[in-house]
Amino acid sequence: MGLTHLYLVGMPGSGKTTLGLALAARYGLPFRDLDEEIVRREGRSIVELFAQEGEAYFRQAEAATLRAVVAEHPQLLLATGGGTPCFHQNADFLNENGLTLWLDVPVDELVRRLLQQAAHRPLLAQLPDEAALKSRLTETLAARREFYATAKLCCQADRCTPEAVFALVQHYVTTA
Ligand SMILES: Nc1ncnc2c1ncn2[C@@H]1O[C@H](COP(=O)(O)OP(=O)(O)O)[C@@H](O)[C@H]1O
Numbered sequence: 001m002g003l004t005h006l007y008l009v010g011m012p013g014s015g016k017t018t019l020g021l022a023l024a025a026r027y028g029l030p031f032r033d034l035d036e037e038i039v040r041r042e043g044r045s046i047v048e049l050f051a052q053e054g055e056a057y058f059r060q061a062e063a064a065t066l067r068a069v070v071a072e073h074p075q076l077l078l079a080t081g082g083g084t085p086c087f088h089q090n091a092d093f094l095n096e097n098g099l100t101l102w103l104d105v106p107v108d109e110l111v112r113r114l115l116q117q118a119a120h121r122p123l124l125a126q127l128p129d130e131a132a133l134k135s136r137l138t139e140t141l142a143a144r145r146e147f148y149a150t151a152k153l154c155c156q157a158d159r160c161t162p163e164a165v166f167a168l169v170q171h172y173v174t175t176a
């Protein structure tokens with residue numbers, strides 16, 4: 001089985017966008033970031049979409065954009081958004097249309113990475129301090145774990161390097 005569609009899922013800060021870019025070159029697959037595709041189609045930033053339309057609108061746009069991007073690409077490496085698998089049967093859609101990989105990064109590491117960046121992520125913005133960020137991420141992961149866990153492959157924190165993920169995926173593809 002050749003690899004045509006690889007989807008990265010996981011919490012905000014787990015490295016979907018960063019790792020996706022690094023892996024795409026190795027696979028020769030075109031890379032897309034689902035958030036960027038939503039921004040392009042909607043003509044507004046993620047922060048603006050949440051502020052002006054609310055989360056329910058964003059989730060509809062996310063689900064529709066996901067299906068459109070997959071339909072448009074015979075080959076694709078896609079970084080999803082942190083909430084993508086958790087709404088509108090998107091986890092089933094992803095699993096039916098390619099190989100899903102969960103970047104399972106512990107909350108303490110997510111906090112370290114996101115402290116400087118929470119303002120760009122509407123669901124994490126306006127938290128008063130590090131403890132509040134940690135408790136928000138802990139709650140979010142608890143609610144989302146069951147969706148992330150539907151992914152066919154999972155890599156733990158320190159194995160989420162381009163080299164290790166490449167090896168994991170190659171092993172799966174050649175033995176599946
Ligand atoms: N493997 C990694 N090790 C350390 N920092 C990382 C790693 N992957 C991503 N980061 C950093 O974490 C932050 C969030 O990464 P990003 O790729 O935007 O995550 P996501 O798309 O999953 O929200 C960025 O500052 C990025 O540089």
Ligand SMILES: O=C(O)C1=C[C@@H](OP(=O)(O)O)[C@@H](O)[C@H](O)C1
Nearest residue numbers: 011012013035081082083121122
């Ligand atoms: O966790 C979430 O629900 C979200 C994560 C974001 O993507 P990243 O995971 O790339 O930050 C983006 O889709 C939006 O802000 C909602």
Ligand SMILES: [Mg+2]
Nearest residue numbers: 016017035079
């Ligand atoms: Mg991202």
